[in-house]
Structure formats: C-alpha cells, structure tokens
Amino acid sequence: MRERTRGTQAVACGECGAGDGARCSQTLGRPLGQGSDASVGLAAVIATQRVEHGIPHAVSCRALGVSQAWFYKWCHSDGSPRRARRKALAATIGYLFAKHKRTYGSPRITADLRDMGWRVSVNTVAALMREQGLVARRKRRRHGTTKPDKSARKAPDLLGRDFSPRDHPNLAWVGDLTEIPTDEGKLHLASVIDLHSRRVPGFAMGVHHDAALARAALCMAIAVRGGSVAGVIFHTDQGGEYTGELFASACRSARVTQSMGRTGSALDNAAAESFNSTLEWELLRNNHFHTREEARHAVAAWIDEYNVERRHSTNGMLSPVDYERACGQQRSEQPAGEQHAQKRAA
Structure with a gap:
C-alpha cells in the first residue's frame, strides 16, 4: 500500500527533482546559512505569498x-529578505516623515509609500513609526482675529456647518484671515478655499487687516478659476472685512x-479655521521670520505645496490638484446626460 504524506502536495524541487511529498535533498529543513540558495529562494516565496496574495x-x-x-526560524534570522525589507521600509518611512517636516501621520505616510510601489498596511506603518519614535505634530485650536462690525449688514448662513466636499469646483x-508674526510686525493673510478639493485658488498678504486684502484674495480666486464663477457661495465669518x-x-x-457664520464660533467656519491651523503648525510654529518679505515668500511656497503635494483625507489621500484632475477625468468619461443630472442635483 502506497504511503501518503499528510498535508503535502506533489511538488517537484527544481534542484534535486524530489516530489510526491518527499523532502528536498537540498537541506530545506536546515536553518538559513546551512543550505543552498534554493532554500533562501523558497522561503522568500512563502514569505511574499501572504503579502501579495x-x-x-x-x-x-x-x-x-x-x-x-x-x-x-528562517523569518527570524538576521539575513532574511523579510528582515531586509522591514529595515528598508523603516528607513523609507523615516525619510518621508522628515520630508514632510514631521507633519504626516501613518495614513498619509502609507499613501506616499503605496505611490512609491510599497504594498503595506496603515497598521504596519504605524507600528514602524512607533518603533522609531516618529510622532506627527498635533494641531492646537487657534484663536481667531475676527473684528466684527456690529452695524454692518450680515449675510445668512447658507452652509449650516456643512463643509463636506462638493461634487464640482x-x-x-x-475664506478667512489670519496673521503671521515677523520682526517687522504682523503680516496678514486672506485665503479662499474651494470645498470641492480643499484647494486654495486665491490668497493675498499685506500689512493691513482690511477689506482690500479680502477682496484681493477673492479676485485672485476668480482669476485662477477662469474668470467666471457665477453662483458660487462664498462663506466667511462676520468680520468687518467681509x-x-x-x-x-x-x-x-x-x-x-x-x-x-457667527462671529466667535470656529465651528461655523471650520474648514477655513482648519486651513489656518494647518498653516500654523506646519510652517509658522517652527520658523522665525525677520521680515515680512521673508514670510511672504515662505507662505506662498507653502500654499503652492499645499495645493500640489499635500495629501488630504477628504480627497482620498490625494492632493487638491490631483483630486481635481482625477474628478475631471472621471466626469469626462461620463455620458453627457449623467453630467447634466449631477450638475442639477448639485
């Protein structure tokens, strides 16, 4: 009667031809370092099957x-490809963390890694970040600079704290205003943010915290968006500038x-407040500006990076520009009837 090998399939070894459940003569059962290159390759195949398939x-x-x-036993040997991969992954995580100035947590780092070709989970990235002591900076609640004009006309709140992404740009x-400290005095920033992608199409900086600054940011946003934005809702606080x-x-x-929204209520303009907090923690907190001109260049460069490179969870971990491009491509592939129906619904 033929003897069966329990739990084994008939697999022939490329080195010795062993099959029908027989053990390979090339010392597959020995620890790494005592067998041939075939044992290393076979173990590597086993290690990658769970990751890739x-x-x-x-x-x-x-x-x-x-x-x-x-x-x-092979997995825990110092020379295993699995250990080498983990070390390479940890080094790459450290590089990305430094590249983003200690502002990216595990979800954004994971998105970067996947774009680079790594097949890795958020939990694995989080564990490797903890091992290296890499902790992203936390944003603090900022104090507003709104100066309301009690006698001015107030527009109604048309958003009702709904800052979810819109289907179209x-x-x-x-919009909101914030201030940037320098040795020469404060530099004020007015910004315009599109809720579709969190892109900043318009911003302006100046010495004075006034309506002219807010208008300059609005005019830039209109120009960047092609000059025709009829019907767009522009939500701000009740500051005198607006x-x-x-x-x-x-x-x-x-x-x-x-x-x-109401004056003094950060939740009524949460999306703009969030942008200002991000600016403060990613740029202002660790930089000292001697002149307003120095601050102006740094803020402009940061906003450009924010639009083009910074990943946003609301965009599926895409940057605002990449998200708009992806949405535009998706719309171009839809039949014309579906596009018109979506616009009417919006």
Whole structure:
C-alpha cells in the first residue's frame, strides 16, 4: 500500500527533482546559512505569498513540502529578505516623515509609500513609526482675529456647518484671515478655499487687516478659476472685512453669493479655521521670520505645496490638484446626460 504524506502536495524541487511529498535533498529543513540558495529562494516565496496574495504561511508551507518550524526560524534570522525589507521600509518611512517636516501621520505616510510601489498596511506603518519614535505634530485650536462690525449688514448662513466636499469646483468656497508674526510686525493673510478639493485658488498678504486684502484674495480666486464663477457661495465669518460695502460690491460684480457664520464660533467656519491651523503648525510654529518679505515668500511656497503635494483625507489621500484632475477625468468619461443630472442635483 502506497504511503501518503499528510498535508503535502506533489511538488517537484527544481534542484534535486524530489516530489510526491518527499523532502528536498537540498537541506530545506536546515536553518538559513546551512543550505543552498534554493532554500533562501523558497522561503522568500512563502514569505511574499501572504503579502501579495493573502495566502497563509501554513498553506504555502504545506504546498511546498516544508515545515512551518523551519520557515519561522528562517523569518527570524538576521539575513532574511523579510528582515531586509522591514529595515528598508523603516528607513523609507523615516525619510518621508522628515520630508514632510514631521507633519504626516501613518495614513498619509502609507499613501506616499503605496505611490512609491510599497504594498503595506496603515497598521504596519504605524507600528514602524512607533518603533522609531516618529510622532506627527498635533494641531492646537487657534484663536481667531475676527473684528466684527456690529452695524454692518450680515449675510445668512447658507452652509449650516456643512463643509463636506462638493461634487464640482466653484460651488462653495470658504475664506478667512489670519496673521503671521515677523520682526517687522504682523503680516496678514486672506485665503479662499474651494470645498470641492480643499484647494486654495486665491490668497493675498499685506500689512493691513482690511477689506482690500479680502477682496484681493477673492479676485485672485476668480482669476485662477477662469474668470467666471457665477453662483458660487462664498462663506466667511462676520468680520468687518467681509461685511463692508467694498467686499460686498466685489461679490456682486462677480455674481458671488455671500454666506456668513457667527462671529466667535470656529465651528461655523471650520474648514477655513482648519486651513489656518494647518498653516500654523506646519510652517509658522517652527520658523522665525525677520521680515515680512521673508514670510511672504515662505507662505506662498507653502500654499503652492499645499495645493500640489499635500495629501488630504477628504480627497482620498490625494492632493487638491490631483483630486481635481482625477474628478475631471472621471466626469469626462461620463455620458453627457449623467453630467447634466449631477450638475442639477448639485
């Protein structure tokens, strides 16, 4: 009666021709360093099956006629490809963490790694970051600089704290002003953010915290978006820069509909507040500016990087520019009827 080898398939070894469950004569059962290159290659195949195809190690070991004990001993040897891969992955994580100035946590680092060709989970990245003591900076709640004009006309709140991504660009914008300290005095920044992608199409910087600065940011956003943004809702707080006639007139000329949250309520303009907090923690907190001109160049460069490179969780870990490009391509592939229906729904 033919003897069966339990849990083993008929697999022939390329080195010695062993098959039908027989053990390979090339010392597959010995620890790494005592066998041939074939043992290293076979163990590497087993190690990659679960990562690339989800096949458990036990299944691969049975199929290839080797013991799990030998495989796990190989995994913990210093020279194993698995250890080498883990070291390379840890080094790459450290590089990306430094590249992004200690602002990226494990989800964004994972997205970067996948773009580089790594097949890795967020949990693995988080574990390797903990091992290296890599902790992303946490944003603190910032204090607003809004100066309300109690006698000015207030626009109604048309967003109602709904800052979710819109289906198309130029449906809803948010804006705010913040200040940047320098040795020469404060530099003020006005920004315009599109809720579709979190892109900043318009911003302006100046010495004065006034309506002219807010209007300059609005005009830049309109120009960047092609000059025609009729119907867009522009949501701000009730600061005097936005409630005055100078800014209101600019909105009417461009057929922009104003919307305002309450003064002193960060939640009523949360998307703009979040942008300002990100600016503070990623750029301002660790940089000292001697002049306003120095700060102006640094902020402009940071906003450009924010638009083109910085990953956003609301965009599926794409940068604003990449997200807009992906959405535009998706819309171009849709039938014309579906596109019109989506625009009407929006």
